[in-house]
Amino acid sequence: MTEEAMTEDAMAAEREHIPIAPSVLYVGTPVVLVTTVNPDGTTNISPMSSAWALFDRVILGMTSTSQGRENLVRDGGLVMNFPSADLWPKVEALARSTGRDPVPAHKRQIGYEFDAAKFARAGFTPQRAERVRPLRIAECPIQFEAEVVAVHDPGGEWPADRPEGFQIVETRVVRVHVHRGVVIPRTNHIDTARWNPLLYVFRHYFGTGADLGRTFKAEA
Numbered sequence: 001m002t003e004e005a006m007t008e009d010a011m012a013a014e015r016e017h018i019p020i021a022p023s024v025l026y027v028g029t030p031v032v033l034v035t036t037v038n039p040d041g042t043t044n045i046s047p048m049s050s051a052w053a054l055f056d057r058v059i060l061g062m063t064s065t066s067q068g069r070e071n072l073v074r075d076g077g078l079v080m081n082f083p084s085a086d087l088w089p090k091v092e093a094l095a096r097s098t099g100r101d102p103v104p105a106h107k108r109q110i111g112y113e114f115d116a117a118k119f120a121r122a123g124f125t126p127q128r129a130e131r132v133r134p135l136r137i138a139e140c141p142i143q144f145e146a147e148v149v150a151v152h153d154p155g156g157e158w159p160a161d162r163p164e165g166f167q168i169v170e171t172r173v174v175r176v177h178v179h180r181g182v183v184i185p186r187t188n189h190i191d192t193a194r195w196n197p198l199l200y201v202f203r204h205y206f207g208t209g210a211d212l213g214r215t216f217k218a219e220a
Ligand SMILES: Cc1cc2nc3c(=O)[nH]c(=O)nc-3n(C[C@H](O)[C@H](O)[C@H](O)COP(=O)(O)O)c2cc1C
Pocket: 031, 044, 045, 046, 047, 048, 049, 050, 051, 061, 062, 063, 065, 066, 067, 068, 069, 091, 092, 094, 095, 097, 098, 099, 100, 200
């Protein structure tokens, strides 16, 4: 290919990407149902998706006014319950609710309501955790019990017109429970042919597609 042709190709390729201003930047992360303990000892469920893992740490982005964030900071214990894709209607049944009473004004305006009984609202079954106080969600095939190790504020300037901020909650996973149906028998490996996480992609729910291949570090 001549240098001239490459330049034309590069110019053509440049026109294929256009600058836009999307309202959210959620390219696709797993949905997590974070369970935490309310001040009265009952368990709250907060659907969220701003979560990622490195080693035994999972980092969560939680908005300031969510009851889940308040519970985490006060109690220090949580369970991250990972729903499979088929559970999306139950997740969406929780979407317009908060365990916070009174409901924060910016949420009330868009139709959120207080709900102290989120297990019943979604039709989920509570399961006792081993190392932390919040209950697990039996229907979720993967559950991480975890402890809060640090809470960080976001850096930089925060736009004054935003209804609320958020905090970055750093957690350490202390116990992992996985449903037998998604474990490769007699191993510590997840059977990725059977585990179909629910993903949140630009505010739509998705499952995963076909297995495209494995990275060189994959153990199963
Ligand atoms: C699929 C989905 C993903 C969400 N992701 C987040 C998130 O990453 N962080 C967050 O703070 N809120 C997230 N939310 C919004 C919370 O669920 C919402 O603030 C809810 O009221 C929290 O409940 P709580 O106030 O009882 O904790 C998400 C909601 C849905 C339905």
